[in-house]
Amino acid sequence: MVRADARRNQERILEEARGAVGAGDTGITLNELARRAGVGVGTVYRLFPTHQAMLEAVVEDGLRAMVDRATAAAEVEDVAEGLAGFFRASLLHAVREPGLVSVLVAVDDAVTGTSGTKVELALAVSRLLDRGRAAGVVRSALTGEDLLKLLCGLQHAIAASGDDQAAVTERYLDLVLAGLGLPGRST
Amino acid sequence: MVRADARRNQERILEEARGAVGAGDTGITLNELARRAGVGVGTVYRLFPTHQAMLEAVVEDGLRAMVDRATAAAEVEDVAEGLAGFFRASLLHAVREPGLVSVLVAVDDAVTGTSGTKVELALAVSRLLDRGRAAGVVRSALTGEDLLKLLCGLQHAIAASGDDQAAVTERYLDLVLAGLGLPGRST
Amino acid sequence: MVRADARRNQERILEEARGAVGAGDTGITLNELARRAGVGVGTVYRLFPTHQAMLEAVVEDGLRAMVDRATAAAEVEDVAEGLAGFFRASLLHAVREPGLVSVLVAVDDAVTGTSGTKVELALAVSRLLDRGRAAGVVRSALTGEDLLKLLCGLQHAIAASGDDQAAVTERYLDLVLAGLGLPGRST
Amino acid sequence: MVRADARRNQERILEEARGAVGAGDTGITLNELARRAGVGVGTVYRLFPTHQAMLEAVVEDGLRAMVDRATAAAEVEDVAEGLAGFFRASLLHAVREPGLVSVLVAVDDAVTGTSGTKVELALAVSRLLDRGRAAGVVRSALTGEDLLKLLCGLQHAIAASGDDQAAVTERYLDLVLAGLGLPGRST
DNA sequence: AATGAATGAGCCTTCATTCAT
DNA sequence: AATGAATGAAGGCTCATTCAT
Numbered sequence: 206m207v208r209a210d211a212r213r214n215q216e217r218i219l220e221e222a223r224g225a226v227g228a229g230d231t232g233i234t235l236n237e238l239a240r241r242a243g244v245g246v247g248t249v250y251r252l253f254p255t256h257q258a259m260l261e262a263v264v265e266d267g268l269r270a271m272v273d274r275a276t277a278a279a280e281v282e283d284v285a286e287g288l289a290g291f292f293r294a295s296l297l298h299a300v301r302e303p304g305l306v307s308v309l310v311a312v313d314d315a316v317t318g319t320s321g322t323k324v325e326l327a328l329a330v331s332r333l334l335d336r337g338r339a340a341g342v343v344r345s346a347l348t349g350e351d352l353l354k355l356l357c358g359l360q361h362a363i364a365a366s367g368d369d370q371a372a373v374t375e376r377y378l379d380l381v382l383a384g385l386g387l388p389g390r391s392t
Numbered sequence: 393m394v395r396a397d398a399r400r401n402q403e404r405i406l407e408e409a410r411g412a413v414g415a416g417d418t419g420i421t422l423n424e425l426a427r428r429a430g431v432g433v434g435t436v437y438r439l440f441p442t443h444q445a446m447l448e449a450v451v452e453d454g455l456r457a458m459v460d461r462a463t464a465a466a467e468v469e470d471v472a473e474g475l476a477g478f479f480r481a482s483l484l485h486a487v488r489e490p491g492l493v494s495v496l497v498a499v500d501d502a503v504t505g506t507s508g509t510k511v512e513l514a515l516a517v518s519r520l521l522d523r524g525r526a527a528g529v530v531r532s533a534l535t536g537e538d539l540l541k542l543l544c545g546l547q548h549a550i551a552a553s554g555d556d557q558a559a560v561t562e563r564y565l566d567l568v569l570a571g572l573g574l575p576g577r578s579t
Numbered sequence: 580m581v582r583a584d585a586r587r588n589q590e591r592i593l594e595e596a597r598g599a600v601g602a603g604d605t606g607i608t609l610n611e612l613a614r615r616a617g618v619g620v621g622t623v624y625r626l627f628p629t630h631q632a633m634l635e636a637v638v639e640d641g642l643r644a645m646v647d648r649a650t651a652a653a654e655v656e657d658v659a660e661g662l663a664g665f666f667r668a669s670l671l672h673a674v675r676e677p678g679l680v681s682v683l684v685a686v687d688d689a690v691t692g693t694s695g696t697k698v699e700l701a702l703a704v705s706r707l708l709d710r711g712r713a714a715g716v717v718r719s720a721l722t723g724e725d726l727l728k729l730l731c732g733l734q735h736a737i738a739a740s741g742d743d744q745a746a747v748t749e750r751y752l753d754l755v756l757a758g759l760g761l762p763g764r765s766t
Numbered sequence: 767m768v769r770a771d772a773r774r775n776q777e778r779i780l781e782e783a784r785g786a787v788g789a790g791d792t793g794i795t796l797n798e799l800a801r802r803a804g805v806g807v808g809t810v811y812r813l814f815p816t817h818q819a820m821l822e823a824v825v826e827d828g829l830r831a832m833v834d835r836a837t838a839a840a841e842v843e844d845v846a847e848g849l850a851g852f853f854r855a856s857l858l859h860a861v862r863e864p865g866l867v868s869v870l871v872a873v874d875d876a877v878t879g880t881s882g883t884k885v886e887l888a889l890a891v892s893r894l895l896d897r898g899r900a901a902g903v904v905r906s907a908l909t910g911e912d913l914l915k916l917l918c919g920l921q922h923a924i925a926a927s928g929d930d931q932a933a934v935t936e937r938y939l940d941l942v943l944a945g946l947g948l949p950g951r952s953t
Numbered sequence: 954a955a956t957g958a959a960t961g962a963g964c965c966t967t968c969a970t971t972c973a974t
Numbered sequence: 975a976a977t978g979a980a981t982g983a984a985g986g987c988t989c990a991t992t993c994a995t
Contacts, residue, residue: 770973770974771973771974795964795965796964796965796966797963797964797965798964807965807966808966808967808968811965811966811967817965
């Protein structure tokens with residue numbers, strides 16, 4: 206079983222990929238990745254046929270987690286709290302893991318699984334919003350897709366802000382939650 | 393008399409630049425620009441030492457207009473209307489002219505004038521917000537910088553949305569204005 | 580009992596190789612071959628240390644058949660008919676099995692056996708030509724090597740011709756046989 | 767006028783290209799060409815967007831010369847002599863300049879001019895053959911295309927022959943001319 | 954004996970920028 | 975002031991071959 210070596214390499218590559226993307230360098234080259242991981246280019250290309258494939262691999266778990274969070278949020282008794290909690294957690298997550306936004310925004314996915322997960326996510330978020338509207342706590346025509354793109358847009362905005370990203374994030378959260386009509390802290 | 397030629401060239405280059413950037417191709421190469429304008433690369437580089445410089449030139453008037461709009465908004469009697477009008481006009485503008493967002497988001501400006509204008513803009517918007525808070529129509533801790541980055545973020549989100557960008561834009565506007573606490577249509 | 584597995588694998592590899600080369604893809608990668616045969620690259624490399632070795636293995640029987648044909652042609656009573664028959668059959672064969680030409684043209688053989696067979700073939704063809712000259716039906720200084728390379732050259736020419744390769748082949752055959760001085764159909 | 771430098775460079779590149787292709791290395795890399803010419807890659811790519819384009823440039827004059835020879839051959843009083851002279855000269859030429867064969871055999875041309883010239887050539891050769899048939903000195907159904915491909919095939923055969931290429935060439939010439947029905951030396 | 958992951962040289966190509974004329 | 979040829983780093987990618995397991 207060469208697997209031991211192989212897995213080790215794959216882990217190193219993935220680790221470096223996570224590092225780079227996590228540091229905001231979503232555009233890192235596969236060649237550069239190979240260099241950092243101390244591995245031949247071919248090895249990286251075997252693992253990730255495409256830059257996009259690499260991004261999706263890095264983000265896979267995070268994306269899944271986001272879907273789970275959306276699904277779980279629908280179970281929270283307080284409808285407003287469910288939605289607000291989901292959005293807040295997701296934005297904080299996206300700020301920490303910018304690769305998520307790259308993948309969410311991409312039109313063509315490298316792995317079919319990713320496309321599926323993205324659809325799942327959009328549906329789950331749509332359901333959250335519908336539930337909110339049904340409960341009368343959401344006053345906004347936003348679709349699930351809209352809300353997700355908004356999330357991405359906010360991440361961009363926050364990344365473009367110099368320091369104090371935490372504070373900026375909170376200000377945006379307040380704004381968006383209030384904008385949705387949800388009772389937030391700033392009410 | 394060479395001046396005439398020179399100015400003519402500059403105009404053609406700028407024209408092509410406006411065309412490309414206006415068409416959404418903010419990343420157009422200076423080489424490509426030269427080709428389209430029918431001039432040598434050197435001529436373009438003399439006019440725009442940097443890609444960023446080109447963007448700023450293309451966007452200059454638009455940026456100025458934005459500042460003027462912000463200043464004028466402070467004169468509108470109805471405080472809320474002033475702020476809301478400014479934001480709506482600016483977002484529509486940014487959607488039409490994506491180059492604006494590129495420049496607003498950039499950390500390093502190529503031309504000092506641009507930096508100045510950006511500061512002016514931030515100040516004017518801050519004043520608008522402060523005025524709103526003083527009048528009790530704005531309930532949000534957002535700074536002027538925040539609001540501008542938000543504008544950029546929304547443009548990203550809208551650009552990432554497939555079709556029906558006009559409708560998406562309206563939904564975002566409603567959300568943000570409501571989020572600011574302003575009496576909007578959706579109230 | 581591992582032998583059984585091994586032999587099975589070798590057969591599958593050889594089969595795929597025959598398939599690919601027979602389909603005209605003489606340049607098929609050993610990696611690709613492994614993929615098609617469903618075995619590891621290493622297995623293929625153990626069987627064929629070189630791409631050339633693979634070609635020679637694929638072509639071995641055909642080459643042998645060509646030698647046999649040349650030998651048998653020397654037994655045909657009608658000298659001209661013997662030579663003409665051999666050449667025609669060989670050209671048709673080469674057109675059908677392009678790998679043969681690759682091997683015949685190669686200067687360095689991968690397997691010593693191939694070199695031996697190629698020498699045998701050249702000798703047999705030389706003898707055919709000499710017999711023809713002795714019988715006065717061949718008017719041409721061509722050596723056995725010459726005739727074989729000519730065969731390869733014609734295959735190239737035919738492969739480069741678009742459609743109607745059968746017709747082109749016949750035209751070339753007529754030309755060459757007439758050129759040798761043999762009474763052909765076109766006489 | 768940078769032209770002086772530029773032309774110098776282009777000449778060096780073309781010279782190296784001629785050298786490599788002339789030496790039989792028709793597959794020389796554009797990068798390698800740049801290295802040999804002591805020039806940046808970009809410079810070569812500016813001159814030759816494609817490997818095929820390079821080949822065609824190298825061969826352009828030779829191809830033209832071949833057409834001229836075919837045209838001139840139609841003016842030779844002795845019909846057989848005209849055709850034989852053309853074919854002999856062309857084969858010798860092709861042996862000296864293997865790039866010609868690469869270009870003649872290619873299906874897709876890089877430069878439209880090349881395609882035109884190739885068509886011209888085929889037509890001119892067809893006319894030569896027709897003239898020969900009309901005069902009763904050609905007994906062969908070969909088309910112009912056939913004869914050209916045959917030329918290429920012979921070049922392959924000759925290149926594959928070890929030494930004494932001159933002698934081999936003559937033997938092939940005798941064979942082909944006799945095969946066409948032309949009165950040759952070997953008659 | 955079989956496996957297949959790993960390697961890395963090397964090809965193709967683009968592009969921002971310089972600089973000789 | 976204009977020109978556009980030249981540059982060469984850099985990225986994307988393939989593939990023959992090796993070697994640890």
